[in-house]
Amino acid sequence: MAKRARVSRALVSLVMRNSPNVSEQRRRRVLRAAEELGYRPNAYARSLASKRLHTIGVLINDVTNPYFGGVYSSFAAAAEKAGFDLLVAPGTRSADKEAALVRTLLEHRVAGLALLSPLMTTKELRSLTASWPTVLIGRDAALAGVDVVTTDELQAARLVLGHLTELGHRSIVHITGGPNRSASDRASGYRTAMRELGLEPSEISGAFSHEAGQEAAREVMRMPRLPTAVVAANDLVAVGAMGVFESSGLRVPGDISVVGYDDSQIARLDLVQLTSICQGVDHFGSAAVQLLTDRIADPDTPRVVERIETNLVIRRTTAPARRGQVRRRAV
Structure with missing residues (x-):
């Protein structure tokens, strides 16, 4: 040339x-x-010539979940401004596969890692990130030298439950996102906020998927006394549950209010209009890239945990609590 x-x-x-x-x-x-x-x-040749690595390895928990698309877009825009390329490993909601994907990223001489809500154990995370600049997005883990950008789950739960109790709801069930750390933190926030309000928590185990929302809704329908509101672990769970409720003769929100989490594109659809927690993913990317570039420049700085406050976007799926029981079809 x-x-x-x-x-x-x-x-x-x-x-x-x-x-x-x-x-x-x-x-x-x-x-x-x-x-x-x-x-x-050639990014690799450029790294050798400049003696600086220019690529960040990104692990995405679930590429089928609209929430992760928003987080990734935010991160990618911030990384480009900082002069980094991205090498992406798409997860499939499999903790077992995640470790292998991260090892593949490390084999490509990345400057650092950005792990979006990884499902793997803390022990596995510690092993993989011990010698590499890393930022966790959407999950907290007490690992030395690993920075975190995540949601303030207790603040989010207080917003949701404050809204529902103002509408007169007292019987409020939470459909969880499963046993992973992100879902556990969300459920913990729900329990704490319910007890602060003098209410008894009630949880149904689920997962971060549409199908899990459907199954959990069937379990709700089998309860001796129906709750007046359901708080879902994410929007996919909420929409899955709403479909079962409405096909069983319940009106949303007339008979049962539903709140989602993520304020994803699904929540904004005209036929859905789901009340949902907005996590402010636009800020996730810039905060995560800043923490990671700081960590790359100085690996020995104290770890930082940045908890980002949320907003509640109120739409059509929440309304004043019903009075009395409702008629329902068998499920």
Whole structure:
């Protein structure tokens, strides 16, 4: 390419690194030659030349969940501004597969890791991140040198339950997201906030999926006395539950109010209009990239846990609590 542009190799390197110490005329000449030759910078070669790694490895818990799409978009935009490329490993809600995916990312000489709500055990996380700059997004874990950006789950639970109790609800069931740490933190927030209000917590085990919401709703329908409101672990769970309620003769929200979590695109659909917790994912990305770049620059800094406050977006699926019991079909 240097020969094509009639410049030195050193000048080509300066242009590719976007150095300001190049005249505009020569810069255009090099870029024109690169376009004519179909040249694309090699990230690995660039790392070797500059002695700086330019790629962040990203593990996404579940690529089918709209929430993670929003978090990833936020992270990708912030990483690009910071001058990093991304190498993405799509998880499949499998803790067993996650460790292998992270090892593959590390084999590609990444500068650091961003793990979006990993399901693997804390012991596995400690082993994989012991010698690598890492930020956890959406999950807290007490690991030395591993920074965290996550939701303030207690603040979120207080928002939801404050809204529902203002509407007169007292019998409020939580459908959990399963045994993973993120879901456990969410359930813990629910229990604490319920007890602060003088109410008895009631939980049904689930998972972060539409199908889990359907199954949990069937369990709700078998309860001797129906609750007046359900708080779901995420929007997929909420929508799954709503479908079962309505097909069983319950009106949402006339007979039972439903609250989701994530304020995903699903929640905003005209036919859904789900009341949901908005986690502020736009801030997740910038906060996570800042923590990770700080960690890359100085691996020995104390770990940081940034808990981001949420907002409750109120839509059509919550209303004043019903009076008395309702008629329902068998499920």
